[in-house]
Amino acid sequence: MDRAEVDERIRSLIEPFNKKGVAIEDGTTFAGDLEFDSLTVMDFVAAIEDEFDIIISMNQQAEIETWGQLVDAVCKLQAR
């Protein structure tokens, strides 16, 4: 699966969590722009993990602040 395809699939997953309909670009931040709290993060991460059959540990989550970093991380994880 290429990066564009991963991007598209995560984009469909984030919809129910993006309540204010914030426009998402690679630089969009989860804590700042999207105002995700820790519970939203957990549910969103669980949705991605189930979709791609991967684990994104909290240690890895700590390194992910923006949409672009998330897509890159998922690309890397599912390539394993």
Add this chain to the structure above:
Amino acid sequence: MSEGIDQPDAPLQADQVPTAGDLFSKFDALIKQRTDLLASGVTDPFSLVMEKVLSPTRAICNGRDTILLGTYNYMGMTFDPDVIQAGKDALDNFGSGTTGSRVLNGTYVGHKACEDALKEFYAMDHAMVFSTGYQANLGIISTIAGKGDYIVLDIDSHASIWDGCALGNAEVVPFKHNDVEAMDKRLGRIPEGAGKLVVLEGVYSMLGDIAPLKEMIAVAKKHGAMVLVDEAHSMGFIGEHGRGVAEAQGVLDDVDFVIGTFSKSVGTVGGFCVSNHPKFEIMRLVCRPYVFTASLPPSVVATAATSIRKLMHGSNKRAHLWENSKRLHGGLTEFGFTLGTSESQSAIVAVIMPDLERGAAMWEALLHEGLYVNLARPPATPAGMTLLRCSLCAEHSADEVETILGMFERAGKAVGII
């Protein structure tokens, strides 16, 4: 006295805005929330002082005789005459403190006796006593799960479990509260060959709900994971011998590590881990929160050991505590309060408040009635809830529980929650 103490959280005036670099500016939002709450006129729920403690269930708070329904004194051991005598004797014979680590000069016969009592209580081979329950989780979790290992844990885990994860170097993977399938999926995705530790609690203290340990431990074992269960809120009460939820569900033999505390049913302070792992004793040398701190004072381990031995024979008290919990749960449900669980599952009954303001008002109304409960709010609570947590004691009489229900009814109506 400095003004800082008179007005600990006073909001910053415009001319007092700190220069860049004030490390405390990150707390500004919390300081403002607290200031706003106190400005509404309610008593500060987080600075209650008990002037006199009369028994496990009564104290004088703000000059008023108050029923205690917000302590973790589940089995009412704090004023047990045998427990108190054991503490006094140890003070006389061994002094006020050990002034040293367990692995240096801080292991007295009392510490060994306390560990022996725990081994007998749980019928397990090894027991290790820590200075607090917090340190037991901190120490065991951070030490056994190392770099490259995976810790799979419930998202509603206690702070001491999260801090144990943060102190160590393992990969940390949370799953939705009590969700067996979510846990199963995450365990199944862990790379082959990696060490796995599943961390669960018997009773989750915020809502007072229990874990489906039988199903969860079966799944953990299917994936070859080791299992640690924190039974802090169930020890002494749940299970035939008071060994906890794992005992009640018949799966204690499959638990690799039980973590517990002396600051709840046992009635003093301290923490422990019991295990049948053949190599468990090495923990005493490699577990930093065990090694690099002073051991418990002799009087504390003496009261703990005496209390633990008495809890072995506490089945009548356990039965009465269940009656209390069921009656309070049933009565509050009838009044129309929203509770954390649909039936009583532990000695904790959590009453869900509509918001922090009305929660604080209800807490204060109860205090004026002469009842102390625990006000819990985010971030300690799941899903941003404000809770009034009631924890029952085996020493609450049936009449006292009826009195408590009357207080809840009056306060709930006065505040407009029911």
